[in-house]
Amino acid sequence: YGLLGMRVGGRRTVIAPPNLTYNERKSYPDLPTTALLVYELELIGLPEKWDPEMERRLESHADS
Numbered sequence: 001y002g003l004l005g006m007r008v009g010g011r012r013t014v015i016a017p018p019n020l021t022y023n024e025r026k027s028y029p030d031l032p033t034t035a036l037l038v039y040e041l042e043l044i045g046l047p048e049k050w051d052p053e054m055e056r057r058l059e060s061h062a063d064s
Contacts, residue, residue: 004058006043014039 002014016037 002039002041003043006041008043008045010043012041014041 002012006012016039018034018036021031021035021037
């Protein structure tokens with residue numbers, strides 16, 4: 001969801017609470033169960049061909 005509405009060159013900080021992190025999958029067993037994950041994002045480009053179906057799926061997923 002962090003990229004929706006961004007423009008090329010835009011920057012965002014996305015914070016993922018513990019219930020949305022990797023702990024449930026045990027991908028990173030050393031990650032504390034109460035850890036917030038902080039992502040610094042920068043949109044550096046977009047594909048030249050945009051898939052309108054992908055846009056529809058992203059928007060419907062964001063609404064849920």
